[in-house]
Amino acid sequence: MAISDISENALKVLEKRYQGKDEDGNVVESVEQMFRRVSDTIARVDANFDNTADTGKVSDEFFELMTSLRFMPNSPTLMNAGRTLGQLSACFVLPVGDSMEEIFDSVKNAALIHKSGGGTGFSFSRLRQSGASVKSTGGVASGPVSFMKVFNAATEAVKQGGTRRGANMGILRVDHPDILEFIDCKANNSDITNFNISIGITEKFMQAVEEQTDYDLIDPKSGTAVGHLSAVKVFELIVDHAWKNGEPGIIFLDRLNRDNVVPSQGEIESTNPCGEQPLLPYESCNLGSVNLTKMLRRTLTGYEFDFRLLEQTVNEAVHFLDNVIEANNYPLDIIAETTRATRKIGLGVMGWADALLMLEIPYNSEEAIRLADKVMGFINNTGHAASARLAEKRGSFPLFSVSTLREGPAMRNATVTTIAPTGTISMIAGCSSGVEPVFAYAFVRNIMDGTEMVEVNPILMHKLETLGLDKDRALLKRIAREGTIAHIEEIPQEVRDVFVCAHDIRPVDHIRMQAAFQNHTDNAVSKTVNFPKEATRGDVREAYLLAYEEGCKGVTIYRDGSREEQVLNIGEVN
Ligand code: ADP
Known part of the structure; x- marks a missing residue:
């Protein structure tokens, strides 16, 4: 079986990070062997459910699924499947409890996850505010931001066994007494560099913004109000900081919890590092993405979506991702237990902007929004049907009977869809990343x-x-x-x-595209809303309010030139 269309660039990425190497760093695995290692490992799981399963045939199917570049699982699956480490998930959320033991347990657990190529999200909202008393020592607590710096330093030190440096998400609820310090904690670009930060916004807060009233700050220990702030002032402060350098982002906590299908297991308080995957504490999730440029077929005049091929691809991908949950070697027993109880998977897309170019549809058009609605709606429905069929054969996820889904058909997975950034896997597949527009047309x-x-x-x-x-x-x-x-x-x-690029597209059109995908996605959508350098704070405020109205689960913005070490500078790439 040949590997189709794999680019020079993709081969470089694969060699550097994914193909097996010996102790001296020599590559000892071909690209074909690498994909075979993954497909064999993931296909073998079928035998756990059916002792007559032809796992060789399933491996061929998964091998073709990946090497045709129709689908890629997240990086840890490609890197670690069939190897000693065996950790296959990109996304984790860890709890941070309000005691020294719990805080440093969490630092340790994060280090173990980073070593295996996963990213971690934390809510620091349970930590008592700075200045609160510490009973056992008679001293005062130093607060969430000071502990985030410990997590940051630990991340810096763990270089992920030669794969990639760790990534973190840090969340603080908007009603935590230390919120002002948190909003400001990344104002200096050289601080807390291994974290993305987001403010956990509540409906109550948004209502107070609308009514221009104060809202209460809540002591995390006692649950009582210990102060209040003007909601408008705090909102403007968040806008001002995001305008300056893109941090913090915001997430709408009540929306994440509205879609929490197992509320009996507690609240969702954080997402993974790039924001697309809300999870319960100790839960993990593996992602995978369909390459939409491969879902088009030629017509006499151009291209059109091939929905039969898309259906086949989604069915195979759901089967693949459900198997990953079984094949996974989890970094902690409690993560294994929590993950297997809900069996969340996150199937998404990449190459959306490229597919639109091939179809000659402008990204910032009504037609593109309508197509996003149709394509993602189709993927979501097909994915759910595939998960329901798996449930018939393999059983539903263990918490199904206490989940909010219990009235409907039994499901194998508590969530099926997520739109990931696909930072590296889109390079392997040779397409534009996630649902982002093309950033620049030439370098x-x-x-x-x-x-x-x-x-x-x-x-x-x-x-x-x-x-x-x-x-x-x-x-x-x-x-x-x-x-x-x-x-x-x-x-x-x-x-x-x-052929519009990210900067030609107005922020409202970025947000409308995010909302169109969010409408058909169980989890969340990774998306950056790009602003030109001249954009004002008012423009950013407007975008936040629009994202809220349009039903997005969060917003990440970036104003051109607002961070010195901008990753991709137009016209200046070496
Ligand atoms: P990939 O393309 O490598 O599969 P994505 O760019 O789609 O990864 O990111 C998906 C998720 O993978 C992120 O939200 C995060 O949870 C995790 N992740 C990405 N990059 C890193 C990193 N350098 N270290 C740890 N985790 C990461």
């Missing part, structure tokens, strides 16, 4: 001998070829410099309308 790459090479988005390049503009070096360089073709008059307007 200048400096080759070692001092020459420059312009790397252009292949779908745009194909279009330029048909326009006879693909050999125009000055034009290609200009695209690399500007990132966008919006202002290039040699290119026809209707082409410029289709």
Whole structure:
């Protein structure tokens, strides 16, 4: 079986991080062997449910699913399946209790998870506020932010066994007495660098913003009000900080809990690092993404979605992800127990922007929103039906009978869909990441001998070829410099309308796209709302309120140029 269309870039990523190496760092596993290691390990699980299962055939199916680049599981599955570590999940949430023992247990558990390539989310809301008394020592507590710095330092020290550095999400409820310090804790870009932070917003708070009243700050120990703040002032402070450097983000806690299908197990208080996966304390989740560019088929005039292929892909992917729960070697017994009780999986998409380019539909159009609705609606329904069929064969998730889903058909998985950022797996699949628009259409790459090479988005390049503009070096360089073709008059307007990049799209259109996907997603959607450098605080405020109205579960914004070490600078990539 050949591996289709895998790019040079993808091969580099695979070699660096995914293929097996010996003790001296020599690669000892081919790309084909790597995918076979994963498909064999995940397929073997079928024998646990059916001793007549043809696991060889299932392995072939999973191998083809991945090597056709129709679907990729999250990085830890590709890295660790069939290896000693065997930890396959990207997402974890750990509790942080209000005692030294509990805090440092959590630091230790996070380190174990980071070592295996997973990311961790924490709510620090249970920690008593700074200045509160500590009974056993007669001293005073130093508060959530000071302990976050301990988690941050531990993360820095664990380099994930050569795979990747850890990533964390830190959440504080908006009604925690230390909220002002928390909002400000990443104002300096060099602080707490291994965390994304988000404010846990409540409905009560949003109501107080609307009514312009004060809201109560609650002592986490006693549950009583110990002060109050103006909701509008706190909201403006969050907006101001996000405007400055993109931190903090916000998550709507009551919405996460409205969709908590097992409220008897406690509240959802945090998500994983990139915000797409709300989880209960000690719960983990494995993600996987369908590459939408591979779900299109050619027509006489262009492309269209092939819904039969999409259905087949989703069915195979749900089967794959459910098997991952069994094959997984969990870092802690309690994580194994909690995860197996709900059996959450997170199937999402990548290559959405590229698929729109192939279909010649502008990302910022009504047509794109309607298509998002249709495609994700289809994936969600198909995924749920696949999970229900698995439940008939394998049994429902153990907490099904006490879940909010108990009136409906039995389900194998408490959640089925999540939209991940797909930072690395989209590079392997060679498509745009998650549901994000294309960030820039061309880069200048400096080759070692001092020459420059312009790397252009292949779908745009194909279009330029048909326009006879693909050999125009000055034009290609200009695209690399500007990132966008919006202002290039040699290119026809209707082409410029289709090939929009993240910065050509208004924040409201980013949010509407996020909301369209969120509407059909059990968990949440990873999405950054890009703002131009000149955007005002008022623009950011408006975007937050729109996201709230449109039913998003959270918002992450980024204003161009507002962080020094911006990962991707238009026109300046080495
Ligand atoms: P990938 O493409 O590598 O599978 P994503 O970019 O889709 O990963 O991220 C999915 C989730 O994986 C994140 O929300 C986070 O939980 C986890 N993750 C991503 N990058 C890291 C990292 N460097 N360290 C730890 N966990 C990570």
